[in-house]
Amino acid sequence: MATNSLYTDLSRYYDLMCEDIDYLSQSHAIHRLHQMFGNGGNHHLDLACGTGPHVRHFLNYGYQSAGLDINQPMLEIAKQRCPEASFVKQDMSMFTTQSPIDLITCFLYSLHYSDGLERLKQCIQSAYQALQVGGIFCFNVVDKSKIKRDSFVRHSVEREGANFMFQSGWRYSGSGDQQFLDLQIERSADSSTQSWKESHPMVAFTFLELKMMLEAYFEVHIFEHDYQKIIPWDKESGNAIFVCIKN
Incomplete structure (x- = not known):
């Protein structure tokens, strides 16, 4: 299965990612x-x-x-x-x-x-x-004290012959004033998958x-x-x- 980087302008996928x-x-x-x-x-x-x-x-x-x-x-x-x-x-x-x-x-x-x-x-x-x-x-x-390790939400959407999978979750090390929002998008169509991942630093x-x-x-x-x-x-x-x- 082919894998390559998804176009990284999140605005293109924002409404799909937040559809639920x-x-x-x-x-x-x-x-x-x-x-x-x-x-x-x-x-x-x-x-x-x-x-x-x-x-x-x-x-x-x-x-x-x-x-x-x-x-x-x-x-x-x-x-x-x-x-x-x-x-x-x-x-x-x-x-x-x-x-x-x-x-x-x-x-x-x-x-x-x-x-x-x-x-x-x-x-x-x-x-x-x-x-x-x-x-x-x-x-x-x-x-931050209530963030559970490896906790995330995921949903899928079908659009224009492709399946989109969106996943997001909080990540906190247990100390300090920085946590992360981990995002993942996958687009599957025609036996190939494009993927995009990013970790957003958050206060x-x-x-x-x-x-x-x-x-x-x-x-x-x-x-x-x-x-x-x-x-x-x-x-x-x-x-x-x-x-x-x-x-």
Whole structure:
């Protein structure tokens, strides 16, 4: 069986890789949290927006939405999906906005893309500065102390006569402030397989460490990582949704 390197622009495969993600439920849950904790405003910014699927749902809810990402090819796809939204290429660790925001979101654990704890702190500061009083910053994260060795998720998709296999998983050495997101894509067609692998360095922290960073700026609430129910974090699970209110 022939094997060669898959074209490494992830934007080409991003939507296929994320096809099993329930963007509607995720967006609706954060919309509800914003209704509960927010200031009633409708200016929304999605950090690390990718190809814009979450932005599409917030537009449908009546928000004036914008997206931010460092990947220009993904932003081009997002513009096609959401022509009425604005998109900008910026690093979420040090971003600015032209006008105050009421809701900032960061889905799919993307806050971990901050390169180290100092860059994470800069991201938190940027979010605080961009928000209106009473605005909220919502995101999901994983606690480094809860990452299980060799834990991963995998799914397959059939498209245009080919089978795509996508696999991703967290990897943490057990010490330090760096973990990795390991990604693998395989495309099989006509008795040949193309493969692509990459390990993304991600910032690692415990929820207690993160909460202490956030409380310098926000009132912090932590919820279970369940987009069907809004319930407080059980203090045991390793995934959670953070809701941070600017007072």
